[in-house]
Amino acid sequence: MNPRLYPLAATIAIFLLAWVICVMQFPYMLSTRVVGNLLTDNAYLGIVAVGMTVVILSGGIDLSVGSVIAFSGVFIAVMLRDSGLHPLVVFALLLVVTSAFGAAMGWLIHALAMPPFIVTLAGMFLARGAAYMLTIDSVPIDHAFYDLLDDAYYLMPGKGRLTLIGVVMLLTVLVGMIVAHRTRFGASVFALGGGEATARLMGVKVGRTTVAIYAFSGLMAGLSGIVFSIYTSSGYPLATVGTELTAIAAVVIGGTLLTGGAGFVFGTLIGVLTMGLIQTYIVFDGTLSSWWTKIIIGLLLLAFILLQKGLLRVTTARAGA
Amino acid sequence: MLLTIRSLTKTFPGTKALDRVDFDLAAGEVHALLGENGAGKSTLIKCLTGAYERDEGVIALDGATVSPRSTSEAQELGxxxxxxxxxxxxxxxxxQNLTFGQEPTRFGMVDRRAQRRQAEAMLEGYGLDIDVGRxxxxxxxxxxxxxAIARAVALSGKVLILDEPTASLDAREVETLFDVVRGLRDRGLGIVFVSHFLDQVFELTDRVTVLRNGQKVTTERTADLDRVQLIEHMLGRALENEVVGHAKTHVAQDRPELLAFENFGRRGHVEPFDLTVGEGEVLGLAGLLGSGRTESAELMFGLAAAHSGGARDQSGALDLSSPRAAIAAGFGFAPEERKEDGIVADLSVRENIALALQARRGWARPVPRAEQLRLADEYIEKLDIRTSGPEQPIGDLSGGNQQKVVLARWLAMNPRFLILDEPTRGIDVGAHAEILRLIQQVTAQGMSILVISSELDELIAVADRVIVVRDRRHVAELTGSEITTDTIVRAIAAPGRDQAEASV
Structure with missing residues (x-):
């Protein structure tokens, strides 16, 4: 097997193992209801993590996405309350805004040769602040179209609900897989992650690619915000604090190298689902504190970082031989 | 001519990296580009590949003037x-590497199967049997x-520049690579070959162009040259006496022994060598780039740990396992890459001078500011460092003055053994002479100095004894009247006994 696939294989193995353990203790966890909820509850996280995967593959990081999701929810809620525009129009507007926001950060990162960490940290405060400027309260969304979206689901055998937002998430992952692994843009992303100087020598248009990467992340954050607003039927400026870190954790648990250049979008989906599974287990158990989720995710993260380090050593040793 | 370069000039602040250089490359030839560090090889290549923009001169490809502004533009030109x-x-x-930027696509998606076929086609004729999917x-x-060559040839197809392609290959791999290069030559490509392995130059190339100090020394057919001539071209012969002052009168002297290295070596760096250092002696280390001269210095200063042997002075064995230990033993080292390894560009002249002293005292006992200032003022005056004051960032000074600050840093420690790796590289003629004079001054007071230099005249001017390094081995030791350009060049050029065996 190609050593590049080891982290992905490890991710999938851990996910399956975790599920087997869960099912042994709570057989009901094998039901389609749990599967449906897993997809629905983690839809917004899965979508934003796809964008994060592309950013991390390029060797960057995007800390702004949690705030952008919150901004999106508030933006939608306030627009629907005050303007009377159709939600689809609002969605389109929002996606343009968040993509442009991401593109602007990408441009700054490239043009000023600034670390993505600092630029997107500024973006994080800006987006959060912008959300507060629109409102400081939780704004409920009350629109017939939203009820429609909320009720759209496919009833799987076993009464599990495959919701619209769950499907949107799966489709996003699919699109992300194609973009990252099957397009020239994706190849440029991997090239940047492998080394900017080399990428430039090989003819990557570094500036254009960087802008596109962060615009894509912004687009995903906007889409995630839409999904989150459908999920919660409201917009709240204090929502999704720290989601960017959860997304980064999902990406790394999904087997993507935090330093860039290696990884899989599909792995990120598994990473998100693994984290969701731990949460579900704690709900089933009922006695465990929900903080155990954080502890287990922390341990998993650590394990994956060690795995990647070990793998790196193995492959470099082989290349040297 | 496939590629013609006429009076190419490129100036950087303080130095003329290329000075009216001419260069011709014919289709179907392998043309070696030689020169020591700082001779202008890489600047010339960077002007060709679009990494630098030339100040003056003409680059013509197939008769048409070209001015590539980026690597990809140069690639498109050929x-x-x-x-x-x-x-x-x-x-x-x-x-993916081979087809990068030219991936075959279907409906906007990369067609993996076609990509594979394309890559395999690109590798055809190179004698590689590998799985392109890995x-x-x-x-x-x-x-x-x-x-990488296959990719460059497929993308460009006229001129191929090979910049030190063999540096990390073993002998068999070099042969494979050379077969590939010869095949490309026969297909009519013009190939520029940069290497500091002279054997390879003689084996592979048709013509040789030598650069020195940014100027073209000569272009000749490789077959018309022998090693001695080539090395003379590279290292230069007659640097005017006015520049270096009066050449030292070389009288072999008996000096009290200060240090002795015995069987001192490290695998892959330098073969074990014996070396004694006398009090107040100036030792010269001569050799070509990559011959093991810098490696010898790094070993002595503990930058790389020795695998065998050791060093001792009159009072017993010395610990040279780290630079810290070497400094404690009274050693100092001014490295070759001054900008990267020698100075902290953003710190002031004063801070750069106090650096080593502070390191020896440890962070808990700061050198008082008044003391730092006194030191800085003292050495600024003593070494005639041209600066607006002790607080000026060292990065703003010229190369020669930076080098003086580095020297001041070590002189302030009053070491007994100071290693200077290419102390006059990239600095102007005036400062050059001053630094050589300084070497003579401090050794007169009893300090011992090891000078590494690719300027033979410089070594002849200052050294009491010259060690010649070749193929990572100390091959000759010249003293007294033996120290002449001719003897040094011959010692560097002589193909070693085991080298002759290796090439069979």
Whole structure:
């Protein structure tokens, strides 16, 4: 097997193992209801993590996405309350805004040769602040179209609900897989992650690619915000604090190298689902504190970082031989 | 001519990296570009590949003037480059690397099967039997190098620049690579070959151009040259006496022994060597780039740990396991890469001078500011460092003055043994002479100095004894009247006994 696939294989193995353990203790966890909820509850996280995967593959990081999701929810809620525009129009507007926001950060990162960490940290405060400027309260969304979206689901055998937002998430992952692994843009992303100087020598248009990467992340954050607003039927400026870190954790648990250049979008989906599974287990158990989720995710993260380090050593040793 | 360069000039602040250089490359020839560090090889290549913009001169490809402004533009014009290191992306597959930027697509998606076929077609004729679907990191450096060449040839197809392509290859891999290069020559490509391995130059190339100090020394057919002539061209012969002052009268003297290295060596760096250092002696280390001269210095200063042997002084064995230990033993080292390794560009002259002293005292006992200032003022005056004051960032000074600050740093420690690696590289003629004079001054007071230099005249001017290094081995020791350009060049050029065996 190609050593590049080891982290992905490890991710999938851990996910399956975790599920087997869960099912042994709570057989009901094998039901389609749990599967449906897993997809629905983690839809917004899965979508934003796809964008994060592309950013991390390029060797960057995007800390702004949690705030952008919150901004999106508030933006939608306030627009629907005050303007009377159709939600689809609002969605389109929002996606343009968040993509442009991401593109602007990408441009700054490239043009000023600034670390993505600092630029997107500024973006994080800006987006959060912008959300507060629109409102400081939780704004409920009350629109017939939203009820429609909320009720759209496919009833799987076993009464599990495959919701619209769950499907949107799966489709996003699919699109992300194609973009990252099957397009020239994706190849440029991997090239940047492998080394900017080399990428430039090989003819990557570094500036254009960087802008596109962060615009894509912004687009995903906007889409995630839409999904989150459908999920919660409201917009709240204090929502999704720290989601960017959860997304980064999902990406790394999904087997993507935090330093860039290696990884899989599909792995990120598994990473998100693994984290969701731990949460579900704690709900089933009922006695465990929900903080155990954080502890287990922390341990998993650590394990994956060690795995990647070990793998790196193995492959470099082989290349040297 | 395929490629014609006329009076190419490129100036950087303080130095003229290229001074009216002419260069011709015919189709179907391998043309060696030689010179020591700082001779202008890489500047010339960077002007060709679009990394630098030339100040003056003409570059003509197939008769038409070209001015590439980026690597990809140079590639499109037909000039492809393969570097020693950063070439391809190890995290992508061989096929992805080969077809990067030209991937066959269907409906906007990369067609993996066509990509594979295209990559295999590109590798045809190179004698490689590899799976293009695997990661590049799965293959050896030699194979990566050939893949890089295949990519450069497919993209450019007229001129191929090979910049030190063999530096990390073993003998068999070099042969494979050379077969590939010869094949490309026969297909009519013009190939520029940069290397500091002279054997390889004689084996592979048709013509040789030598650069020194940014100027073209000569272009000749390789077959018309022998090693001695070539090395003379590279290292230069007659630096005017006015520049270096009066050459030292070379009288072999008996000096009290200060240090002795015995069987001192490290695998892959330098073969074990014996060396004694006398009190107040100036030792010269001569050799070509990559011969092991810098490696010897790094070993002595503890930058790389010795695998065998040791050093001792009158009172017993010395610990040279780290630079810290070496400094404690009274050693100092001014490295070759002054900008990267020698100075902290953003710190002031005062701070740079106090650096080593502070390191020896430890962070808990800061050198008082008044003391630092006194030191800085003292050495600024003593060494005539041209600066607006002790608080000026050292990065703003000229190369020669930076070097003086580095010297001041070590002189402030009053070491007994100071190693200077290329102390006059990239500095102007005036400062050059001053530094040589300084060497003579401090050794008169009893300090011992090891000077590494690719300027033979410089060594002749200051050294009491010259050690010649070749192929990572100390091969000769010259003293007194033996120290002349001729003897040094001959010692460097003489093909070693075991080297002759190796080439069979």
């Amino acid at each position: 000039i492809g480059t393969v570097y020693q290191e950063v070439n391809l992306l190890p995290n992508l597959t061989v096929a 990661d590049l990191s799965a293959y050896s450096v030699a194979i990566r190098q050939i893949i």
